[in-house]
């Protein structure tokens with residue numbers, strides 16, 4: 001797959017290297033071509049680097065690791081995004097004292113409004129970059145979930161594959177509106193990691209369990225609650 005990295009900071013560099021290790025063609029983009037090239041030089045693995053415009057032109061799939069900046073201000077023209085899958089790994093800025101506001105509209109939905117010509121897919125925002133250092137091994141042993149929300153099913157499927165390629169367990173989390181829930185989960189994780197300092201890196205592992213053979217607790221009774 002041809003992948004363009006938009007913004008080659010911690011998330012962009014880490015995911016770009018992991019995908020290149022799996023044989024994908026990766027182009028690191030940055031605000032200056034020099035930085036993009038420097039990251040490609042660091043990554044090696046046949047990667048290329050340059051401007052964000054060049055990365056967007058190169059990739060069929062793009063990682064948009066630029067928080068809260070309208071693509072209009074990142075690219076010379078957003079026409080370059082037409083028909084592309086745009087992965088959004090972004091989270092809100094951590095507010096003072098971790099007093100998060102309820103999420104009325106997710107960053108991913110806002111991005112999708114800004115670039116209706118692209119297919120936005122929420123993914124990877126619940127994974128601290130330090131966890132990428134463990135991928136794909138020994139990460140695979142830990143069944144780490146990556147929640148994926150998108151309206152375009154084809155684009156979602158492409159991201160499911162990219163998630164699996166690097167050792168994570170993709171969880172189809174429905175349409176893009178559900179990015180609100182996924183971004184909220186990342187807020188909780190960052191509270192646990194940074195504020196509570198629970199040690200290590202809190203990541204979600206969703207398990208799907210079979211029903212018990214015998215319901216000795218009485219089972220789920222009829223209820224008026226929705």
Ligand SMILES: NC(=O)c1ccc[n+]([C@@H]2O[C@H](COP(=O)([O-])OP(=O)(O)OC[C@H]3O[C@@H](n4cnc5c(N)ncnc54)[C@H](OP(=O)(O)O)[C@@H]3O)[C@@H](O)[C@H]2O)c1
Pocket residue numbers: 006007008009010011012029030031032035065066067068069073074089090091092124125126127128129130
């Ligand atoms: N780090 C984590 O553990 C982690 C985990 C989950 C989600 N996230 C989320 O992922 C996103 C990126 O985080 P990060 O850790 O990669 O941050 P970072 O290392 O600070 O990188 C930020 C990137 O944004 C780009 N950027 C900043 N301002 C810009 C502007 N005005 N125009 C264009 N590009 C701009 C930078 O571009 P240049 O390359 O040109 O300098 C850089 O590549 C954030 O939303 C963050 O919440 C981070």
